[in-house]
Amino acid sequence: MTITANKRHREAKEPHWIEWATGMVSALVVVAMIAWVGYKAWTDADMEPEFTITITERRPVEGGYRVAFDIVNKATVTAAAVAVRGEIVDGDNMVEDADVTFDYVPAQSQSSGAILFSQDPGAREVRVRAVGYTDP
Amino acid sequence: MNGARAERGNDVGESRDFLIGLGRGAAGAMLFGIPMLMTMELWQLGFYIERWRLFLLLIVNIPLLILLAHRIGFERTSTAAEACRDAIIAYGLGVLISAAILIMLGDIKPHMPLSEMLGKVAIQSVPASIGALLGRSQLGGQAGKDEDDGDGEKDQDEGGDAVPDEISTSYSRELFLMAVGALFLNLNVAPTEEIILIAYKMTPWHALVMIGVSIAIMHGFVYAVAFKGTHEIPKETPWWHAFFRFTLPGYLVAMLISFYVLWTFGRLDDTAPTQMLMSAIVLAFPGAIGAAAARLIL
Structure with missing residues (x-):
């Protein structure tokens, strides 16, 4: 409890037990947080961003064809300006490509986006892959 | 009035x-x-x-x-x-x-x-x-x-x-004032992209330092630096009493407010727990200053 008299704050001498209980719980949580971050600092090896892309949806939209995907960064470092390119491939010939850029793909996290093609790939193969990134 | x-x-x-x-x-x-x-x-x-x-x-x-x-x-x-x-x-x-x-x-x-x-x-x-x-x-x-x-x-x-x-400020009200201070400064900085960018740039070592500095600033603001409205600790009370009863709960309040604001602005979506924690630690730094200032000003 704090007493404010004449604009001066003074802490009470005999605090309520609940103040100590709150203090202890807070101390535990803060220590746990520090331990968690410390553990991460100790164990995290220097890694390069590592992307896995899975196509989640393919459907025609007005004026084109939409291929939605999830991009997962498994590494413990974040990648910025991640460029993802989608290609429609017919045998050895590339029929169409389209790019999309993610501002960030955070470490061990997932982002989602979509590529819009102008034509329906039909039975042709659709490739989606990350082509580059920068360190944030 | x-x-x-x-x-x-x-x-x-x-x-x-x-x-x-x-x-x-x-x-x-x-x-x-x-x-x-x-x-x-x-x-x-x-x-x-x-x-x-x-x-x-x-x-x-x-x-x-x-x-x-x-x-x-x-x-x-x-x-x-x-x-x-x-x-x-x-x-x-x-x-x-x-x-x-x-x-x-x-x-x-x-x-x-x-x-x-x-x-x-x-x-x-x-x-x-x-x-x-x-x-x-x-x-x-x-x-x-x-x-x-x-x-x-x-x-x-x-x-x-x-x-x-x-x-007489009850303990819960003291924590509430800290929450208001933290929320206010958080709303100022949380929407900017810099907060998550800083979290991405920092390593866990940086985060550890930031936690320590945040807590030290919080305690220093209220008890050590002689601002107007500085809280006085009775002489016979050891310094760590106030540290445990006010500063650590205050930092926890600042962290919780940080999480809430980040979540409200959609900064935690599809993000790994460690990254969430890092963003919250970054945001709790201004939050801690706001919380300490609120105890002095309000």
Whole structure:
């Protein structure tokens, strides 16, 4: 409890037990947080961003064809300006490509986006892959 | 608001005082709201923030304003009804000022969809309404007060000061004030992209240092550096008593507020727990400063 008299704050001498209980719980949580971050600092090896892309949806939209995907960064470092390119491939010939850029793909996290093609790939193969990134 | 005038029962004087109070509230809303009103990310959040998160923020703001008004109001509030009235006035001022300034800045135009206009005003009204309440307490009745303090704790009677001369701050209220301070500074910086960018740039080692510095600043602000309003610890009490009872819970409050604000702005979506924690640690740094400042100022 704090007493404010004449604009001066003074802490009470005999605090309520609940103040100590709150203090202890807070101390535990803060220590746990520090331990968690410390553990991460100790164990995290220097890694390069590592992307896995899975196509989640393919459907025609007005004026084109939409291929939605999830991009997962498994590494413990974040990648910025991640460029993802989608290609429609017919045998050895590339029929169409389209790019999309993610501002960030955070470490061990997932982002989602979509590529819009102008034509329906039909039975042709659709490739989606990350082509580059920068360190944030 | 002004005891001497109110006692006269003069209606003209009362309504004039009320208008002055409104003016101070509007000034406070602008003073505290301008940094956010001129932040691009907050305009954008106005239309892409998930509506139920915005709804929750707007609802949470109501009890927050009422509790804050109960402590520092447009008038010296004694009853819950008065606190509610002041809170509503502050919220209304926040909405009006936000809307007026956004229109002036050309950020709201007639051809925009209604939901975009409402979203932009709604998200800005939260910090602006807190500012309106603070404006009343921090801008009001300051004239001549410093001299009074210099005169060796002379009784100030009721001269326009929103804070009574002797109040006992309950522990929960102390934590609440820290939450308000943290929330206010968080709303200032959380919408910007820099917060997550900093979290991405930092290694866990940086985060560890940041936790330590945040806690040290919090304790130092309130107990060590001799600001006006600094809290005194009784001489026979060891320093770590206040550290455990106030500073650590205060930091925890700042962390929780950080998580809440980040979540509201959609910064935690699809993110790994460690990254969430890192962002919250970054945001809790200004939050901790805000929380400590709130204990001194309010």
